[in-house]
Amino acid sequence: MDLTIEPAALLLTAAAVLALSGAPWLVLKGPVSGQRLAAFCAVSASLLGLFAAAAVLAGSPQTVYQLGWTLPFGHALFSVDQLSGIFLLPLFLVAGTASVYSLSYWSAREHAGARKLTLFLGLFVSAMVVVVLARNGAVFLMAWEVMALSGYFLLTAGQKSSEAQRAGTVYLIATHTGTMALLALFSLLRVANGTFDFPAPHSLSPMAPAATAIFVTALIGFGGKAGLMPLHFWLPGAHANAPSHVSALMSGVMLKMGVYGILRTVMFFSAVPAWLGWLLLVLGAWSAVGGIALAAGQRDVKRLLACSSIENIGIIFVGIGLALVGMRTGSPVLVTCGLGGAFIHIINHGIFKPLLFMGSGAIIHGTGTREIDRMGGLARRMPVTSPLFLVGSLAICGLPPLNGFVGELFLYIGAFTEGITSPLPVVALAAPVLALAGGLAVITFVKLYGIVFLGVPRSDEASSCHEAGPLMTAPMALLALFCIVFGMAPPLLFRLVTPAVGSYGGVSGGVLEHVGSLVPLVPLMAANLAMFALVLAFGAVYLRRLRALPVASGSTWGCGYLKPTPRMQYNGTSFSELAVNLLGMLVSPRRLKPAMAGAALPRDAAFRYAVTETVLDRMLTPLFRVSGMGFSFIRKLQHGQMHIYVLYIFATLFVLMIWTH
């Protein structure tokens, strides 16, 4: 490759192409051509971007670009460093695949809103690219807001259902309130730095008076976007109601922008206060367990995936928290493990979560419902999607031999080494928490995969469902391939993130080597391959046995009951009921008891079992209601009696007079 390439330039080009990708279709008449063109632009831009990002991670020069502008906010600076690179990889990967996926999933023929959707999809992605490249507060904010707004339009465009609209409104309000915090953040940064341009890395002192305010505002603004508990309330609704490829982008990439923001903010400071690291650690742990607990109880495929995004963000923040604590206590190993784990998980989650969301899209496309309990037996009807989805599920549970395990492995090693070496290893408690989250993840995704794809169809939708077209399965297959490759060859992932870890955490090459030896990447690879070989061998033997021996087939053993019906199967709700009850304090499950209405013979009644989204349902909604009542009390001031209005004027005069004497 040409060593004199300018990644930043390439990336800006990619961003421009993406931003305009949807535009031609606004003028093109044909229902298909425009969408195809947009997808083509997106894919080519993504390839360009991936190439550039790879070059950055490979350590090519970081030139700073300045665009001339007339806004009074310093200089429009753009640049790219390895931290940005980490986030750009999944971004472009998902952007390309999602746009191809959308060709068939949201085809112009079936969906009126396809034009808008394509346009905003391009804007959305390119805005995120700019967010990562921006080196000036105002530029960052503008890109950030464009991202947020186009996200809103992606979510609501062409969707009439009131649920989607409500989700969109909640999302918009949440993100805009977060932006208010960011406005404060960048103003404070300007106070500290003297200009809107980003401060040089490690140039600000954490002792500065504004520092605490900066961290707090960053936590609110960025944490909210990342879906860190307790600011996650907008997330499930938004991800569940968006078109699946949009959910893939939102969950796989947009959430990470919040993570990026926090990492970037921390980077400005020469050191971080102790409380920040601990706080992130605690919030991360809370999100990890709380998020997956929430997921376990869901009855809607995409809602479940959305909640598990909260879990994964939690895991990422546990990693960041470990790293920050490590920086504080000066243990480079912890820093490396934390950052390494966080970065690797950022990439991984950017691969398998989109895979799962696209899979769910295929399911919804095939069945026309989102309810887990109405599905079943899809594996027979969707022979391609089913194994791909299985790969995703295994990966997200962090099980070997797939990529999800690698990131968590780093975190475990970090926690364990701390547990061994440090005098008072509170950090080590992260390990059991992660383990618990992992166990819950297994429950959740066994439920998801098992109830959706296995068993017998529970409804007509399920029995009459059809496999998705190649345009939808191919992108999933690509992502699944990445899951397997990265899982089978973990050193690859570590190689990807090493430079970023080194430059961000200020870790020497020696420490990186050391950690590389601590974390069993090569042995893991060996173990994975060995297991793979074993499975193949057993498979061969078993198949031979089967051929040699008589094989009969009958109906499932119903323990003596001879007329089993699909409705007798364990369904999603019943599967997770036991676990959800155990986690009552986290998700406060509600039983919607059947009403025994009617005379001597009660009519058929339904029993529902749902988890509560505490923050939204128990806190915000009541808060809004109360404040609404308070407001309506004040609104009596505008009572329409004009002579009192005149009185207001004189009262104001009077007050102003008094005020000064």
Add this chain to the structure above:
Amino acid sequence: MLTALVLVPLIGAVAAWFIPDNRLRPLVLPVVAFAHLALTAVLLADTPPPSGGGWFWLDPLGKVVLLCISMLFTVCSVYAVGYLRFRKELSNRVLCGGLLVCLSAMGMVTISQHLGILWVALETTTVSIAPLIYFNHNARSIEATWKYLLICSVGIALALLGLLFLAYSTYIAHHEATLYLGSLISYARELNPEWLHAASIFLLVGYGSKMGLAPLHTWKPDAYGEAPGLVGAILAGGLVSCAVLSILRVYQICLASGTEIVFFKQALVGMGLVSMAFAAVFMAHQSDFKRMLAYSSVEHVGIIAIGLGLGKGALFGALFHLLNNGLTKGGLFLSSGNIHRSYGKKTTDVVRGALVRIPWSAGLFLAGFIAITGSPPFSPFISEYTIISNAFIDGRYLVAGLFLFFLAVVFIGMALTVLPMVMGEPPADADIEPNGYKDQVLTVGPPLFMMLVILALGVWPPEFLTALLRDGAAMLEAAP
């Protein structure tokens, strides 16, 4: 030249009055408007020396306001042609005449360097708009007109008293009493402080009630709510700007006096915050979207007041926000007028899913909402963010915090009203009494143009404009 600024619209008004045909008459508006715009362009390009014994001159502050007014009026005049086609049933003689008289008065406001003349011009705008609010000729509109007229008159009367105080303070200082801005500024340090103080209070309250600062804003929701969208646009964009300019004149004098400015700034910040708070409270659960826009206007004059009160770097933001608010409000009111036309109602229980029924107007309304709540890449973001960041720089953390908080509350309130209006399912056509309204170039083009301007200003404000704003800010920055 300067006098032409006042005369051209007057001639137009006379012409409009004598044109008999209801269909041809509106055409006068764009003709005059474009002439006015051209005149403005020339005046901005090279400013003629003070005329009329120094009473008339176009200083940078005047230029900013003039630019705002002229652009707004031009767009509205084009819109008016399209709009009045749907209101054939009503005679538009008064409307056209009133608009043009108002334009001429507003021009007068921008060029007058004598506070007496300024006051007269401002009062003229008040009176000339009154009949326009009554355009729809129904009970609600008459009520709105009455309240607007009386409250604004009381306010303006107080302002007159303030002027007299000011003049008297010069008299005490043993100069011959005068209201000529130049000499007031030059004498400012010798002016009698008590009378100056009283004057500043009375002028603030007087012009403040015209500007719509809470709690003097009580007429706003009624007038904005009942007036046709186009008149609302002129009210929110034009008259407010004129009132702000009058306040700026007082500001200049207080600044020159050196002592008074401290109180004046405090008062501005205080009233600005109060206005934002009022707006925030009243926008929540607001079912009438025109009234909602009125409260949003209250919010934004509050923002401008805060910007002025903060001084220093925020002044640039405040002046820029004056322009942005005018133009954005214009776009919002015009598109809301279309929505009102199409549904025949302006309450959100009927107006739903406008994006399906009238995509263009609804889309513009949504864009306007996004712009006015200070989201990039629209220009209000630039001005608001300038103000906020400067508040932080000056260490006014409480002000900045409240500012952001109110912005958030306002956004929530507005979103909960606007989003259901625009998005979601439209009501069955049975619920809407049929009316001929369809989006068409003349009714959609103007607001569209307005939004494009806002967008352009937000991404790439032209050099000359920023320079102009900087000059204006400089006039408010330090005593000469």
Add this chain to the structure above:
Amino acid sequence: MSPLADQLLVLVMLINIVMLGSSRLFFSIRAVAVQGVILGILPGLIHPFSAHLAGITISIILVKGFVIPSLLNDAVHKAHIRREVEPFIGYVSTLLLGAVSTALAFVFAEKLPLASEHQALLIVPASIATLMTGFLILTTRRKAISQVIGYLVLENGIFVFGLLLTEAMPAMVEAGALLDLLVGIFVMGIVINHISREFSSIDTSRLRDLREEE
């Protein structure tokens, strides 16, 4: 000269009290007219004669003494209404308030830093008292006409203050002010007519459709 001016100013204040007490609209209108005429005469008494002064005197007397009152009379005739029944605050209490505010006006005027030649005159207290009266009428009366009258009294108060520096205000400013006042009242008159047509009364307490619900 000043004693006569002072007596006239006292008369102005008396008229305020009378107006606060009267319920008959025609009477109030005449009272305002008289007040206007007095305001017209006063400048001539205080300041040395000049063309400008004469112009002002005449125009004020014309507008405030004749044109506006006649406009209001027409409005009252059209609205078929004679008296202000049940104001928001009773006549007695308004009278008391008026008296109190007049007293306060005197106290307050003592405090104000006036130019030496103005110390003696009653101008400032008179103007403040009139101002307060106008405000009282505006805030206590129901009928649109009464509110217009209140507004007029308010304006009169301001004009009284204006006497301090009549030569400060150039002729065209005065003229403009008067013209605006005239047009303002004119428009108000029209509006009142429409009100009486729409609501078959000019009782502004009926104008309460425009307000925030709940």
Add this chain to the structure above:
Amino acid sequence: MTDTVIHIALALIFPPLLLGVIGKTKAAFAGRAGAPYLQPYYDLFKLIRKGSVFSETTTWVFRAGPLVTLAAIMAAILLVPFGRHDAPVSFSGDLILFAYLFGLARFFTAIAALDTGSSFEGMGAAREVTFSCLAEPTLFFALITLARMTKSLTLSAVLTQLTPAAWLGAGASMLLLVGALFITLLAENSRIPFDDPNTHLELTMVHEVMVLDHSGPAFGVILYGAALKLFILGAVFVNVALPISTGNALADWGIFIIEMVSLAVAIGVVESVMARLRLLRIPQLLVGATILSAFAMLLVLR
């Protein structure tokens, strides 16, 4: 080298015998002769040679389940040291892989169960994943504690470097740890009091009910895998509970085998004297175990 051979041979051949021992013990308590020690082997050979019945609802997942499970467990075998001999494969951080391999195994057993679409097997799967999810933190607390005691991150070191000194040193925490581990051992292998391997009321089963529909070689594989799992976790347990070591390699092997057999007897005793817990009690017991291990960790940290 020889150790490796012994290790693997032992791991592959020995496990079913434990089941036999347990059975004998219980029979003895019940005053019966009981099945011969080698009965489990007979069963396995029988099953390998039997034909299979598959439900129409099942897919490839059903068939792959047992195989993947077995593969994962066998991979785990290589990581665990037996006796005082290092495991054949041993690298830093292998103890985490060890834990996650069981997760993998569990995942596939569970989805294989769900593939049949039987309400009972679904029920079993739900219980299995839930209970072992609760056992997970216990295991990790234990691992951290041990790792801190031995200052090492490799399973071999952690399990072989413990000496009786550890008992003298941190007796209390060792006691808690062993208790917690024993509970986990029983739970993971679904023995009484958590589950009754040879009950005949499906409603009460956990592990057994998941494999109702498996037959022939596949079922054999499952039984074999279960035996292996018992063996591995047992080995971990005895390594912690009785860290006895003579310098002599062969003697250590001998001791290890004796320890394992006695463990089997112990399990048999427990199963004979205890009744199966009510289903709702099980989580409480598991959480209790977690608390035990957490205390153990605290004691060690102190």
